[in-house]
Amino acid sequence: MVHQLRTMATKVLTPLTRSKHPHLKRGPFKKLQQEDINYFRTVLGSNQITTETDAHNIDLFNLYRGSSKLCLFPKSTEQVSSILAYCNDQHLAVVPQGGNTGVSGGAVPVFDEIVVNMSKFNRIRAFDDLSGIATVDGGVILEQLDQYLAPKGYTVPLDLGAKGSCQIAGNVSTNAGGLRLLRFGNLHGNVLGLEVVLPDGTILDDLSTLRKNNTGYDLKQLFIGAEGTLGMVTGVSLLTPIRPSSVNVTLVAMSSFEKVLQAYVSAKDHLGEILSAFEFWDMSSIKVVESKMEMEAFPVSQSDAPFYALVETQGSRDDHDKLKLEHYLESLMAEDVVLDGVLAQDDKQMRSLWQWREKIPEAIVACGPALTYDVSMDIRLFKQMVDSTMKHFEQKGLIGNTYQNIIGFGHIGDGNLHIMANMTGFDHNAQEVFDKYVFEWALANKGSISAEHGIGIHKVDYMERSKRGKNQLPLMNKIKNTLDPRGIMNPYKLLPE
Amino acid sequence: MVHQLRTMATKVLTPLTRSKHPHLKRGPFKKLQQEDINYFRTVLGSNQITTETDAHNIDLFNLYRGSSKLCLFPKSTEQVSSILAYCNDQHLAVVPQGGNTGVSGGAVPVFDEIVVNMSKFNRIRAFDDLSGIATVDGGVILEQLDQYLAPKGYTVPLDLGAKGSCQIAGNVSTNAGGLRLLRFGNLHGNVLGLEVVLPDGTILDDLSTLRKNNTGYDLKQLFIGAEGTLGMVTGVSLLTPIRPSSVNVTLVAMSSFEKVLQAYVSAKDHLGEILSAFEFWDMSSIKVVESKMEMEAFPVSQSDAPFYALVETQGSRDDHDKLKLEHYLESLMAEDVVLDGVLAQDDKQMRSLWQWREKIPEAIVACGPALTYDVSMDIRLFKQMVDSTMKHFEQKGLIGNTYQNIIGFGHIGDGNLHIMANMTGFDHNAQEVFDKYVFEWALANKGSISAEHGIGIHKVDYMERSKRGKNQLPLMNKIKNTLDPRGIMNPYKLLPE
Structure with a gap:
């Protein structure tokens, strides 16, 4: 899906980031010289460095485009360390890049920052099948990890549309949420440890594989959601939940948004611990999907209801889960909360119902x-x-x-x-x-x-307004200056000038 | 239970902290003067300041004792701000104190630090019964919040023996784990926002009540587990889960530790999403409890088995939960994982089974x-x-x-x-x-x-060894110096000299 999106978008738009941020000026960084490229060739293999950077200069939605002349593909923590230590010393700006599926322009250069792409740094380092704790390189693709975990009876604690392309270090750096945060919580809770290369090349080993570890400041938390502005995440230790043996999905139509809220409250009551997703969309979303995507017939008789919700459960016993879900749907019908609904009977139907939610972004991009x-x-x-x-x-x-x-x-x-x-x-x-x-x-x-x-580059101009009166920005800036005094890591992003 | 513990312990031990850390020298802080007390009297009401500090100089287990001459009881964020701004300016050292139930000596003075006690700053500020998000003053007692949530159908996401005395800001500052972390995750995931007074008196408003908020560095995370060394937590916003309508508890006896691990793996399989606690203890623990506590007869025939486990479930349908638990126990018996077991039939029996686990610390202190x-x-x-x-x-x-x-x-x-x-x-x-x-x-x-x-004061001498080769301590020190350049917040704790 992600690659389809990329192709379609490319046909429509080709703006440059700078034209969107006319006030932005290139920072006082060194311009890349042949001597710099020569240095990187001493650290990296010949297939780990390229000056053909087109694909790395542009984001998924083709909204942001930089003009980097160099992209590096480290395969080890030591190589990342050598790269950053050199860049820090030489005052060369760097943009960390994962699967490049971000939507705020955080993973592409604004000017000529060197791209450090993690896609060749992608081994699963260890997995403990008793605790469910996985330790992986930053460049591991989310779906790749999920496929590795499946036969062991575990799953990843986050799921998002881009899972076939996005990488763990990118998920961590953007604090990715996704479809099942409701059930498994956020990455601040599920990431147990990080290995991070700091801007000066120091390797910070906070790669604990312990579920509990209260020994001083929880440093890894600083890098979760820092969008690569404080260092590069090279290793991640992640708590992974048991893979559910039972998944069920229902789609319901409602006559008002108040009914959506009622259905949500009732889902928390009836489904409790097995509720894994509660997604909603409006009729306009359906119309957009129907107009641009090849879909099966809309499964619910009221295809003109103003609101829809998809409710998913994940549990360990299908008979129990189905019974809970049936009682839930009966109560929704009895109390006139929903106009109509459908309960998927097999995996194919489940995927089909999810399509009506998941195709929304793709459909509107196609418009x-x-x-x-x-x-x-x-x-x-x-x-x-x-x-x-x-x-x-x-x-x-x-x-x-x-x-x-x-x-x-x-x-x-x-x-x-x-x-x-x-x-x-x-x-x-x-x-x-x-x-x-x-x-x-x-x-x-x-x-x-x-x-x-x-925030990336898209919302950086709104940070001042977003944080007004909160005293957060001065502290964020102090932290940035403490960790990255030369400002080489992903400049222009996240923090306003 | 906590107050009983305190009374018992006091009879046994009266060491001073300093005698345990003979190399510790008082920092170059100002000694408290009458002018300082006069200042605090202008900020605080007469019932918010005391020089009778005995109860605040000593910890729960009576292992650590300081010699503070002053204890302050702010009732508002502004009062905390005035106190810290003055202390920072005057270079007076401060120890934040909550319920004083910590076991590492983090919440009592080492020398003559001023105690800033949160117990009078204890209002529930807001609760949203749709999202389950509570916003409270830092001095709210954990059990007080749970009792407030109960009639609304919610519960606190952490539970620990000290819940009748410990305060939310203390829980946050020590990243308290407790009995149901397995189910609800840790505070890094469940705390949605914090209000913190920084050492210079600045009020940091990071008191978001949003479940998702990716706008810059997640500053609140720095203070979770910082043991009061970076500022004082004055407000907390917390995600609270739905209160379970069904709770079940079983206690099983096993012939080896390998069997405990088998029972744990099987619990994850059979109980999945309803598993809320898996606690174990050894026969010596039973003997200690039997020797010192007034207990009912041990409920399991094998009272001389080498290992025991208490397994708790929390769910939304009692018939489903009981069935899962019965199948679980049947499989344990069929596969000879357990020697014997008992399933609580009512609340009284449940509390009785928990006693065998919860009384262990109290019993050994009594020895x-x-x-x-x-x-x-x-x-x-x-x-x-x-x-x-x-x-x-x-x-x-x-x-x-x-x-x-x-x-x-x-x-x-x-x-x-x-x-x-x-x-x-x-x-x-x-x-x-x-x-x-x-x-x-x-x-x-x-x-x-x-x-x-x-870490508190107890383990500070082991921090160097604990972090050797990890490059964590230099970064922790940088963060400390950035937030608390004069070093007034809870000195001698957490970070080695």
Whole structure:
């Protein structure tokens, strides 16, 4: 899916990052010289260095493009250490890159930063089948790890659309959330240890494989969600849960957003410990998917209901789980919470139901230049936010002209709303106007401008507003200066100038 | 239970911290003057300041005693800010104190640090019954919060013996683990936001109530487990899980430690998502409890089996949970994993079974001066560690003379072993000899010297060895110096000189 997205997007858009951030100036870093390339050739094998950097200069959605002249592919922690120590000494800027599936422009260069790509650093180092603790190189692909764990009866504690391309170190560096955070919690809880190369080349060994370890500051936490601005994550130790022997999925249609919330409360009551996902989307999302994707017939009779939810359970006994789910659906029907619903009878049906949720981003990207937002807030406000956005641009007469297909979907259980919209043609100003409306709405309602996508370059100009009065930015800057005094790690991202 | 422990312990031991750490010298802090007390009287009400400090100078187990002349009881974030800003300016050292139930001496003064006690700062600020997110003052007692949540259908995500006395800010500052970490995960995952007063009085507002919020470095994580050395936690926002409608407990006896591990693997298979605790203890633990506590008859026929485990489930449907547990027990019996077992039929029986685990620390303290250890490692090594310790001191001829009652128990699911032993009379050297053996054994076997109890003053001399070759201590020191350049926050603890 991810590669399809990439291909489609490339046809539509080719902006440069800098044109979106005209005030950005290249930092006072050294420009790459032949002597630098010569040095890297002494550290790396010939297949670990390239000056053909096109694929590494551009992000998945083709929204951000840099002009790096060099991409390096280390295969060991020591090689990463040699690279960063040299770059720090020479004052060469660096952008760490994993699967390059991020959506905030954090993993591509802004100017000519050297790309350090982790895709060749991808061994599974160890797995303990008693504790379920895996230790892996940073470049291991999420799905690769899941496939390794499957026959051992374990699974990865996070799941996201990009799992076939995204890498563990990238997941850690962006604090990836995904579809089952509701069940397994976030990476701050599931990452047990990290090995990190600090900007000066120091190898920080915090790669504990212990579930509990209270011996001083929990340093690894600093790097979870730091988007590569404090160092490069080279090794990860991860607590992996038992693979569920029973998975069930239901899709229900509802007449109002209030009913979605009722269905969520009821799911927590009826499904308790087996609830693994509660995803919602609106009718506009369905229309977009139907218009662009080859789908089977919509499985629920009310294909014009304003709201839908997909409820997934994962458990250890299928008979118990099915019974819980049946009682749940019966109570929803009895109390008129849902208009209609369908319960998948096999794996094929389950995948088919998930498609109606998972194809949404791909479908809207296929409609034209797409704006993607990822906010979190009190879930009671989700509908109000989508409605307000629609109404605001309608009143300005911009719907149909500048913007179209405003849709809302997301992770109810995590308080995480995705709003997407198309522009009729790519227009930086139109994007900025939409950004401003969405971000300010979220902030005015005590929400976050980034639930799980991170800041990258996309939202860096909103960090000041996001943190106003909180005293967070001065401390973030102090930490940045303490760990990366020369500022070589992923400059221009995350922290405003 | 906690207060009983305190009373009992006081009769036995009255050492001073300094006599245990003869090399420790008071830092170059200002000595408290009347002018300082006068200042604090302008900030605080008359019932918020005391010079009668005896109860605040000594820890729960009476192992550590300081000589503070002043204890302050702020009731607001602003008061904490005024206190710390003044102390930072005047270079007065501070020790934050919560319920004072810590076991590593982290919450009592070493010399004359001013005690800032949170017990009067204890309001529940907000609770959202849709998301289950609670926002509370740092001084709220854990059990008080649980009682507040109970009628709303939620519970706290951590549970420990000291819950009737320990405070949330203390739990956060020590990254408390407890009995149900296996189920709900650790505080790095469950704490959603913190309000912290930094050493210079700055109020850091990171009190997000959002489940997902990826906007820059996750600053709150720095303070989870920092043992009050980086600032004072004044507010906590916590994700609370649905209160289980069904709780079941079984106690089983086993003929070997290998069988304990088999029973654990089988519990993960059979009980999956409802498994909420897997606790083990050895026969010596039973003997100690029987000798000192008034207990009902031991519920399992094999009261002389070498090992026992208590398995608890929490779920949303009692019929399902009971069936899973019955199948689990049947399989254990059929495969000769257990010698005997008992399944609690009601709440009273459940509490009675838990007593055999929960009374262990209290019982051994009642036997005489008690040494307490809290290590984590590969669970396959638990028995070997207890056996090696016993054998080591037996060979030296010290069992019965210097040491007695060496017992092992703990949280199998978390890889967390508690070793306790009595000294026949309190003896600093004997304590140091035992410390050294236990800590070095754990480190030699890739374990941690502190799973959940923290470093405090007890283990600070082992931090260098614990972190050797890992490059962690220089970074910890940099962080300390960045946040607390004058070093006023809880000096002498956590970080070695």
